Amino acid sequence: MDMQNLLLMRDEIVLTAILLLMLVAEIIIPQKHKKSLVHFGLILFLIYTIQSFFPQNTGELFGGSYKTYALAHFFKAVLAVGVMTILLQSVEWIEQKLLPYDFTAEFFILIFSSLLGLNFMISAGDFLMFYLGLELSTMPIIALSAFDFYNHRSVEAGIKYVMLASVSSAILLFGVSLIYATTGSIYFEAISGAMHLPLLEIIGLIMIFIGIGFKISLVPFHFWAADVYEGAPTVISNYLSVISKGAAVYVLMTLLFVTFTAFQKEWDYIMYGIAILTMFIGNLFALRQKNMKRFLAFSSVAQAGFILLALLSHDELGVKAIIFFLLIYIFSNVAAFGVVHLISLKAGTENMDDYNGLYQTNPRLSLILMIALFSLAGIPPVAGFFAKFFLYSAAASKGYYLLVFIAVVNVTISLYYYLLPVRAAFLRKSENPIPSIKSDFYSKISFIFIMVGLLVLGLYSGVLEYISQMSNIF
């Protein structure tokens, strides 16, 4: 193994490097200049983001534990962009809440390590690497969820997350050991060749599915989502709902499409039922939420249900639909959470009723919120419409018409609650609306970037064609 080969891990190496640099910076930057850590962290991550778009060789390392290919590399770049926008939105929050306690560097280091874990998880070639990545991504987030430690809800969120995450990890590990017991290997390729479908294998498989399903917040493993999203700092909720969920969906997709193809029939049953459950439960709970973060939590549960539609299709169309959906979903949710974050930071409220009359005082924020929610709801011409459309066509191409119909029913329900904040912001009048908010420079960049993305991605077919070129992962 020479250096050339090691460069296959360029993403991870750069990420580790900037993580370590951050650690060093924390030590050497004197106390009165701590503020510059924020900019330092942003610049480092920008470098990482930019490098993640450079082309990358494909291949395997460590005897197959680590492998990289075009789609994985692309998806890492997407995650990097997502994290970048979240970091941009969080600058002011860091300066207000973390800087006084001198937690700036920790925040960046934790986020970077979590992303590093996700990257390893995406590139994993065996269960060991997969599990390491999973835990590496989860542990920092648990810490971050409790970062608002003066707020008891935040601490509660951290505790709940750590408990349930360990339950799910236990189940996942149990599943892995069952698979190992029956196939005698932890390498994905070897497993896929050695399958002969005894019941034990299936149970192992289900447990692995549930371990990942916990991250994606599929029903009935979604209960943590609302409480954690609500309690955790909004930036972290944002990260949880898009970045870590997106990566988990990606991994589930590759496991299912590439490794466990022999189990297609069993998978499909589970997926079918869970998709319906997840869509309905997510939507029905989202209907009554008054807290914007809880509201977005259940909305993201419901969105996870939609993704399962395309997981049923087992082909390139499905891969394309999922990756495109995740891309759009990341953009939409980051925008929605970004607005909620900004308002919560500046006006101190997360209550939907306080959004009444938002348009009078903050027309731009209201517009961003509207476009983001329209995209989540799937209203043309915003990108979200096309994303949902491809999910449906992926499911319909395999003949799951009933499921598509149920999904459409759910979209209708979701339309109702997605329009609630829009109605509050635009149509409701208020005696004392949220005062006019001046967003900082970084948030502005992030919002402009996302808005352009949301409006352009759907209409410009280049991105989709690019994705579909890479979609042959089988």
Added chain:
Amino acid sequence: MNTFDYIYLVPLIPLLMFLFLGFTAKRIKEPISGYLGTAGLLAVFILSYYTAYRYFFVDGIVDGKFQQIRVMVKEGWIHFTDKLAIDIGIIIDPISVMMLVVVSTVSLMVHIYSLGYMHKDTGFSRFYAYLSLFTFSMLGLVLASNLFLIYIFWELVGVSSYLLIGFYFEKPSAVSASKKAFIVTRFADMFFLIGILMVGYFGQSFDFMTLNSDSTISMINSWIQNHQIFSFLGLSIFTYALIFVFIGGMGKSAMFPLHIWLPDAMEGPTPVSALIHAATMVVAGVYLVARLFPLYYHIEGGAALRFVAIVGTFSALFAAIIALTQEDIKRVLAFSTMSQIGYMMMALGVSGFDEHEGLGYMAGMFHLFTHAMFKALLFLVAGAVIHAVHSNFMDKMGGLHKHMPISSWTFLIAALAISGIPPFAGFFSKDEILTAAFEYNKVIWFVGFLVAGMTAFYMFRLYFRIFHHKNTEYEHPPHEAPWNMSFALIFLAVMTMAVGFISFSEYVSADLKPFHSHIHWGDPLVIGSILIALTGIGAAYLMYYKQTEYPAKVASGFGKVYHWTKNKFYMDELYLFVTHKIIFDKISKPIAWFDRNVIDGFMNLLGVTTENLSERIKFIQSGRLQDYAMYFVSGVVAIVMIIIYFR
């Protein structure tokens, strides 16, 4: 062919201008936005004239025939079947280039004129943004290379017309006028769309060049002969398709009975009336028929074309009669426009195809061209007058000649032109139309002949009553329009005098081959049409030059007929009766009841059920960690059990 590759810039510039002005309308203040819009239009104007020069004098003609050139912007934009696809393309042929010249000239003049007319209007920037949108749409309509594309731009001009008619949206009458225009034209467009789909289905293409090609025409005609396509009441379905397409054109071009929106559209600012409702958008229907002329002429022996001729002739007469008695100067001009467009339709309807036979086609296009100039001029003068007097009504005017000499002289030139007095532009085109009609059918000719006389009469009634008639005392003494308005007037007046001398048949003809046509001055037809125009002018002079009692006497002499015409033959009332009493009461109300009670009721039930369900299950999300863990594990167990059971 790369010579015309730049042509996409022509519609693109106004589009960019619209986007820019639209997004910055609140920031950019009055003169800047106007100058920007005008500068953009000037670029379009230069490009259009350059194109016309290149096309007509350098590149266009090959082997004695004008070429139809297609510039593809995107091929295969939307695919329906293997054969049937929509491209985004631009067609360059004599009529589209001619229309480019018309649209860019009038639009530029209106842009310049509005700098003065819209001065100090609160919506100044918005106005220029809309003007740019309209110009973009109209240029797109003119250049569109296929039926679907033309339909897109057709709707876009409809929208921009809607926006501009309702420009003074705080005035209820403007709002209802804009709605009326939009709904009536949309109603017609429904037929247009059906027609497009039918033409596309049978013709296997939406592309004009393919549709108009000999092979397509002979294919369809052979189907008709062999009864391979469905026919109804003796006419094949394809002829109906063409008629449906024409109904779309009737809506836009305000042909009877879909003309009712045009008089009301005068609620918009006057420059808009000049641009949209006199020179460009309203002739879209004429342009459409001309575009598909080979189809209209050849399919089933021109059955659809006869329909065009009848509708055009009737509208010309109908509108001319109404125009005789209107008091609002803009409405007189509106009905006059309708009448003149009827003339153009008539000209197309009576036309043949090859060489000299295609005189009607050429004359219709020629009249479109000259009419655009002098009718825009008439409207712009009317605008200047309204601007000075602050009223639309002739009663409030009179004796303006000494106050506003430029307006008066330019109006006189335009009035002479529309009346058909040589050497002004209208004479040449109108005379060609009458000649063509005479060869086709004496009745149509006679109607056209009568309309020519009436046109001369009502135009001079207008002229005398505005500029002479009586010495009205004005509260604020009227003064001549500012330089930018006057410039536009003078420019168009010069055009009006000059364009008649273009030997149009050298450039525009039905079969694309240039031919010679010239006026035979001794021909009784020519003398007759000059005489009837002079008669009309003379009658107007007698009745209106000075205040006399003749008008009242004539009015009472006609009795009922006078009231009928003054009330526009009660067409609006008829429409109101049909829509309110029949459609709304008898059809819409029961449907509305069904919708409110049955359909909404069902939907509400669904909504309430969903709400209830959501309420009932909310206890699950208890917030207690042990519950969550329990659900989690039970979920695992349940899934495993289910799989084991069903396996």
